[in-house]
Amino acid sequence: MFSGKARAYTNIALIKYWGKEDQELIIPMNNSLSLTLDAFYTETQVIFSEEISEDRFYLDNQLQDSKATVKVSRFLDLVRSKAHCNLSAVVQSQNFVPTAAGLASSASGLAALAGAASAALKLDLAPEELSRLARRGSGSACRSIYGGFAEWQKGDSDKTSHAVKIPSAGFENDLSMIFVVVNDSKKDISSRDGMQRTVETSAFYPGWLTSVPQDLAKAKKAIAEKDFVALGEVTEASALKMHGTTLAANPPFTYWSAESLQVMNLVRQIRNNGLACYFTMDAGPNVKILVERKNETALLQALNSHIATQQLVVAHAGPAIKILTE
Numbered sequence: 391m392f393s394g395k396a397r398a399y400t401n402i403a404l405i406k407y408w409g410k411e412d413q414e415l416i417i418p419m420n421n422s423l424s425l426t427l428d429a430f431y432t433e434t435q436v437i438f439s440e441e442i443s444e445d446r447f448y449l450d451n452q453l454q455d456s457k458a459t460v461k462v463s464r465f466l467d468l469v470r471s472k473a474h475c476n477l478s479a480v481v482q483s484q485n486f487v488p489t490a491a492g493l494a495s496s497a498s499g500l501a502a503l504a505g506a507a508s509a510a511l512k513l514d515l516a517p518e519e520l521s522r523l524a525r526r527g528s529g530s531a532c533r534s535i536y537g538g539f540a541e542w543q544k545g546d547s548d549k550t551s552h553a554v555k556i557p558s559a560g561f562e563n564d565l566s567m568i569f570v571v572v573n574d575s576k577k578d579i580s581s582r583d584g585m586q587r588t589v590e591t592s593a594f595y596p597g598w599l600t601s602v603p604q605d606l607a608k609a610k611k612a613i614a615e616k617d618f619v620a621l622g623e624v625t626e627a628s629a630l631k632m633h634g635t636t637l638a639a640n641p642p643f644t645y646w647s648a649e650s651l652q653v654m655n656l657v658r659q660i661r662n663n664g665l666a667c668y669f670t671m672d673a674g675p676n677v678k679i680l681v682e683r684k685n686e687t688a689l690l691q692a693l694n695s696h697i698a699t700q701q702l703v704v705a706h707a708g709p710a711i712k713i714l715t716e
């Protein structure tokens with residue numbers, strides 16, 4: 391019996407990953423840059439044993455259906471082949487999110503799975519190798535191996551496509567990210583499906599792709615110079631351009647709801663009133679607001695005086711993945 395456990399934190403991209411060059415290997419079309427956060431994480435335990443006849447996957451103590459289990463099994467096959475092991479496993483994943491409103495991310499889940507499974511089989515992977523493995527589970531998961539700021543270098547092969555930590559002299563500790571949980575009933579299009587449709591059909595996609603390198607350079611310069619306004623501006627621009635591509639997809643779609651737009655407009659209004667804050671958006675209606683930690687309370691007050699219904703969740707910079715001893 392071989393057991394391993396890991397805790398991995400979610401990350402939010404400031405320069406977005408949106409589109410794959412290789413679906414199977416999950417090689418992206420562009421580099422991306424993220425901030426790992428402390429508010430949401432996943433703890434996963436993996437037990438390989440001769441006693442287990444087939445892979446089983448429990449999420450928050452619920453046995454998952456065959457569709458979800460197959461995805462986990464395919465990922466475990468990667469780990470088993472690296473370890474020359476053919477044992478089946480039980481996977482127990484627990485999402486620690488302050489609200490059930492769909493904030494759990496595949497990034498923390500797949501990163502924790504990669505950490506736990508490789509630890510169980512004593513693969514002893516270096517962070518870069520663990521990032522490569524997590525990438526095979528979900529692209530953004532490769533960034534959750536690191537704490538603080540991480541850059542996913544797209545590379546052009548399984549070996550060269552992984553994230554690296556961005557040196558930041560602790561700038562991440564000057565930041566807060568506030569999640570405005572916008573409850574939206576309509577079924578989201580998964581990021582995997584959304585980006586595939588966009589790459590294949592959107593007239594705006596090439597424009598997005600050509601804009602990423604300079605945005606990435608701006609973001610890295612802003613981090614190096616601890617320039618919050620520059621980082622916020624390029625973060626908001628990256629999100630708007632990424633989401634702009636979905637409007638020109640066929641069929642067109644958007645992840646934004648009416649409430650999302652209201653919150654984005656409120657962020658602009660608060661910023662125009664003199665409080666530096668910037669939003670970003672991913673594959674859902676929730677709005678994430680980047681603010682300097684010293685202005686966190688002022689921003690929460692401004693938000694609370696305008697939006698009563700939504701939930702606000704405050705996050706700060708989070709740590710690297712942690713392999714937990716049994």
Ligand SMILES: O=C(O)C[C@@](O)(CF)CCOP(=O)(O)OP(=O)(O)O
Binds near residue numbers: 402671
């Ligand atoms: O996180 C970002 O850079 C931007 C997004 O969140 C925008 F929605 C995409 C994340 O995509 P992911 O879930 O990693 O896709 P997978 O590789 O198909 O599993």
